[in-house]
Amino acid sequence: xxxxxxxxxxxxxxxxxxxxxxxxxxxxxxxxxxxxxxxxxxxxxxxxxxxxxxxxxxxxxxxxxxxxxxxxxxxxxxxxxxxxxxxxxxxxxxxxxxxxxxxxxxxxxxxxxxxxxxxxxxxxxxxxxxxxxxxxxxxxxxxxxxxxxxxxxxxxxxxxxxxxxxxxxxxxxxxxxxxxxxxxxxxxxxxxxxxxxxxxxxxxxxxxxxxxxxxxxxxxxxxxxxxxxxxxxxxxxxxxxxxxxxxxxxxxxxxxxxxxxxxxxxxxxxxxxxxxxxxxxxxxxxxxxxxxxxxxxxxxxxxxxxxxxxxxxxxxxxxxxxxxxxxxxxxxxxxxxxxxxxxxxxxxxxxxxxxxxxxxxxxxxxxxxxxxxxxxxxxxxxxxxxxxxxxxxxxxxxxxxxxxxxxxxxxxxxxxxxxxxxxxxxxxxxxxxxxxxxxxxxxxxxxxxxxxxxxxxxxxxxxxxxxxxxxxxxxxxxxxxxxxxx
Amino acid sequence: xxxxxxxxxxxxxxxxxxxxxxxxxxxxxxxxxxxxxxxxxxxxxxxxxxxxxxxxxxxxxxxxxxxxxxxxxxxxxxxxxxxxxxxxxxxxxxxxxxxxxxxxxxxxxxxxxxxxxxxxxxxxxxxxxxxxxxxxxxxxxxxxxxxxxxxxxxxxxxxxxxxxxxxxxxxxxxxxxxxxxxxxxxxxxxxxxxxxxxxxxxxxxxxxxxxxxxxxxxxxxxxxxxxxxxxxxxxxxxxxxxxxxxxxxxxxxxxxxxxxxxxxxxxxxxxxxxxxxxxxxxxxxxxxxxxxxxxxxxxxxxx
Numbered sequence: 001x002x003x004x005x006x007x008x009x010x011x012x013x014x015x016x017x018x019x020x021x022x023x024x025x026x027x028x029x030x031x032x033x034x035x036x037x038x039x040x041x042x043x044x045x046x047x048x049x050x051x052x053x054x055x056x057x058x059x060x061x062x063x064x065x066x067x068x069x070x071x072x073x074x075x076x077x078x079x080x081x082x083x084x085x086x087x088x089x090x091x092x093x094x095x096x097x098x099x100x101x102x103x104x105x106x107x108x109x110x111x112x113x114x115x116x117x118x119x120x121x122x123x124x125x126x127x128x129x130x131x132x133x134x135x136x137x138x139x140x141x142x143x144x145x146x147x148x149x150x151x152x153x154x155x156x157x158x159x160x161x162x163x164x165x166x167x168x169x170x171x172x173x174x175x176x177x178x179x180x181x182x183x184x185x186x187x188x189x190x191x192x193x194x195x196x197x198x199x200x201x202x203x204x205x206x207x208x209x210x211x212x213x214x215x216x217x218x219x220x221x222x223x224x225x226x227x228x229x230x231x232x233x234x235x236x237x238x239x240x241x242x243x244x245x246x247x248x249x250x251x252x253x254x255x256x257x258x259x260x261x262x263x264x265x266x267x268x269x270x271x272x273x274x275x276x277x278x279x280x281x282x283x284x285x286x287x288x289x290x291x292x293x294x295x296x297x298x299x300x301x302x303x304x305x306x307x308x309x310x311x312x313x314x315x316x317x318x319x320x321x322x323x324x325x326x327x328x329x330x331x332x333x334x335x336x337x338x339x340x341x342x343x344x345x346x347x348x349x350x351x352x353x354x355x356x357x358x359x360x361x362x363x364x365x366x367x368x369x370x371x372x373x374x375x376x377x378x379x380x381x382x383x384x385x386x387x388x389x390x391x392x393x394x395x396x397x398x399x400x401x402x403x404x405x406x407x408x409x410x411x412x413x414x415x416x417x418x419x420x421x422x423x424x425x426x427x428x429x430x431x432x433x434x435x436x437x438x439x440x441x442x443x444x445x446x447x448x449x450x451x452x453x454x455x456x457x458x459x460x461x462x463x464x465x466x467x468x469x470x471x472x473x474x475x476x477x478x479x480x481x482x483x484x485x486x
Numbered sequence: 487x488x489x490x491x492x493x494x495x496x497x498x499x500x501x502x503x504x505x506x507x508x509x510x511x512x513x514x515x516x517x518x519x520x521x522x523x524x525x526x527x528x529x530x531x532x533x534x535x536x537x538x539x540x541x542x543x544x545x546x547x548x549x550x551x552x553x554x555x556x557x558x559x560x561x562x563x564x565x566x567x568x569x570x571x572x573x574x575x576x577x578x579x580x581x582x583x584x585x586x587x588x589x590x591x592x593x594x595x596x597x598x599x600x601x602x603x604x605x606x607x608x609x610x611x612x613x614x615x616x617x618x619x620x621x622x623x624x625x626x627x628x629x630x631x632x633x634x635x636x637x638x639x640x641x642x643x644x645x646x647x648x649x650x651x652x653x654x655x656x657x658x659x660x661x662x663x664x665x666x667x668x669x670x671x672x673x674x675x676x677x678x679x680x681x682x683x684x685x686x687x688x689x690x691x692x693x694x695x696x697x698x699x700x701x702x703x704x705x706x707x708x709x710x711x712x713x714x715x716x717x718x719x720x721x722x723x724x725x726x727x728x729x730x731x732x733x734x735x736x737x738x739x740x741x742x743x744x745x746x747x748x749x750x751x752x753x754x755x756x757x758x759x760x761x762x763x764x765x766x767x768x769x770x771x772x773x774x775x776x777x778x779x780x781x782x783x784x785x786x787x788x789x
Contacts, residue, residue, distance in 0.1 A: 008749045008750065008752045008753060009749055010523065010526055010527065010530070010740070010744060010749055010752055011523060012517065012518075012519060012520075012523045013519075013520045013521040013522045013523040013524070014520070015518035015519075015520045121516055125516070276501060277501065278500070278501040278502050278503035278506060279500070279501075280502075280506075280709050281502070281503040281505075281506025281507060281510070282503075282506075284506055284509070284510050285506065316716065324744075324745045333516070333518040334517055334518055430501035430503075450503050450505070450506065451505065451506070451509075
């Protein structure tokens with residue numbers, strides 16, 4: 001039969017998520033001791049919608065005095081209420097936060113996408129439900145801590161200072177706050193300066209849940225505010241998620257103090273595809289591994305290793321798939337890849353794109369149009385990259401994939417481990433024995449087999465080497481918020 | 487039959503990961519199809535239907551009614567497209583042909599001891615020839631699943647190619663009956679085999695076995711079609727049949743076709759729905775798009 005190609009086009013019409021049900025105040029203050037209070041600095045900074053460059057709201061800038069106030073409030077709450085009430089009672093409050101979050105899921109999803117640029121599909125289906133799941137999971141542990149660690153009597157640490165990044169603002173707040181509260185600690189949390197809104201909304205929700213004043217305090221600001229929190233003498237523990245550079249600074253600053261710490265830092269994950277893998281599903285996993293959340297994911301599968309015999313097929317299918325990713329308005333329900341979180345981050349990513357091109361690697365970008373206004377980066381693939389290049393060494397934190405080919409298992413394991421990072425890795429093969437061989441030899445905190453970027457509150461998450469230490473989630477995550485004396 | 491030309495070595499058996507397939511399918515179902523895209527999609531889907539009656543109790547009267555419906559989907563909307571084809575048993579081909587040929591609607595006939603396929607190849611070939619000579623534009627054959635499970639792939643392959651030969655100018659749809667194949671690896675393998683043996687279309691199911699068409703099974707078959715297209719540049723059609731009875735699901739199937747194969751597959755030359763009750767739901771949604779109001783089921787003819 002003759003090949004007949006008809007000209008048919010079927011484009012999806014806009015399907016915008018409504019924002020009418022959401023109220024965002026013009027200005028947000030600091031949440032200290034159960035109340036919103038204006039900062040002693042009298043300064044506010046703007047938060048911008050990265051998809052439109054419009055200012056959404058103004059956020060209070062916390063200074064040294066404000067940090068001190070917040071830590072004092074947390075200490076007072078720890079001494080007077082939170083360490084005194086029964087563990088079951090603590091659990092009751094955390095369950096209440098979880099339920100309220102589920103009830104207000106749509107509101108949180110919309111604000112997360114407006115403020116951070118991530119597609120509403122992801123904030124609706126991933127960020128918010130997972131955040132609620134973390135509160136539910138940890139609420140259940142509150143009164144069972146004695147059974148989590150055999151032959152120990154776990155006790156709370158006291159006041160915990162927590163600093164979170166801008167890539168999963170609400171989810172990271174949940175990862176931090178839920179286990180801290182369940183383990184009987186009080187919290188001072190600082191969200192990232194470009195994405196404070198959902199943390200402040202969470203503060204409102206925590207207040208509405210009737211959590212005693214001062215148990216959770218949320219202070220906003222940039223690096224300087226974080227530094228004040230880290231250096232505050234009355235903080236018992238610092239939990240940080242963010243860049244390796246800042247992680248190193250924190251570690252230096254805490255050296256010689258009795259403060260405990262957990263760090264969840266950068267990554268440059270190897271995603272390894274073998275010849276015998278289910279190729280079409282592997283391609284989907286590659287896409288989810290690197291283009292999920294615009295690649296703003298510390299465990300993103302940013303280094304792709306493909307067995308050379310199937311490299312052509314994988315590249316062809318990957319490019320095909322990239323061209324079906326819908327890039328644009330984060331509020332459209334069909335959008336797969338949203339806006340880059342900030343202008344600064346876009347500049348960083350563009351710097352790496354130039355570096356990759358300068359090194360002479362073949363660059364392919366999704367053939368899609370992106371809006372004129374806002375911060376955008378098309379999904380990008382570099383092929384035939386070498387291990388020695390900047391783009392396969394440094395964390396880009398954007399939708400940029402660096403692909404290399406490999407020939408033997410030993411070779412790919414060596415190359416996968418040949419990085420200062422060790423947060424996550426992915427293995428794609430139809431052969432179970434190969435999976436177990438690799439998972440035991442890859443130096444990564446999480447190794448996914450025939451899937452990628454799967455998260456669950458019951459499963460510990462964390463890194464090796466310069467990707468940090470300590471675990472979040474599961475029983476391992478609890479131990480990071482407890483003193484475990486025999 | 488001539489000596490087998492089946493070459494197992496030429497077909498690379500490929501791993502399919504069911505969990506990954508299901509996740510991908512769930513993703514298609516989050517696509518939100520609104521306003522103009524919805525209207526266009528509904529009309530497209532309507533135009534892709536093989537309106538089907540395959541019952542032991544089928545009569546000339548029943549087939550007449552079906553054929554009239556195929557050309558008169560809704561009195562209130564005369565500019566609606568027709569369905570692609572009517573699909574009947576071989577004994578009704580002549581009648582159906584006389585009723586729909588001038589309406590631009592094709593007549594598809596099942597053949598080859600439908601639905602079980604448990605008969606002798608020579609009768610299956612005879613049946614196919616008979617259906618074509620009665621006027622069938624398309625033949626929907628079933629593969630011999632028993633032989634497939636016995637590992638007798640050459641038999642299955644040769645039978646398909648013999649039926650293809652018997653089809654002459656009629657287009658051949660090869661029904662894999664995926665509900666009996668057991669797993670997605672087998673679905674992919676059977677798809678490759680059917681395509682290599684000369685299928686113009688591959689089709690999921692007879693509609694007599696549950697599960698019939700599902701999104702995961704259809705996705706794997708679409709991937710087989712795409713792999714063949716990448717390797718040879720030749721387009722093969724796809725027909726999920728049975729179990730797709732509402733418009734929303736049909737639209738998500740079309741999204742899947744668009745994202746896996748591309749928009750050039752979005753016509754009834756390359757994609758069909760085997761369905762009997764889908765048409766009315768598509769019509770109901772179309773009326774809703776036009777008028778803003780859902781009409782009761784009583785406004786849509788049951789034939």
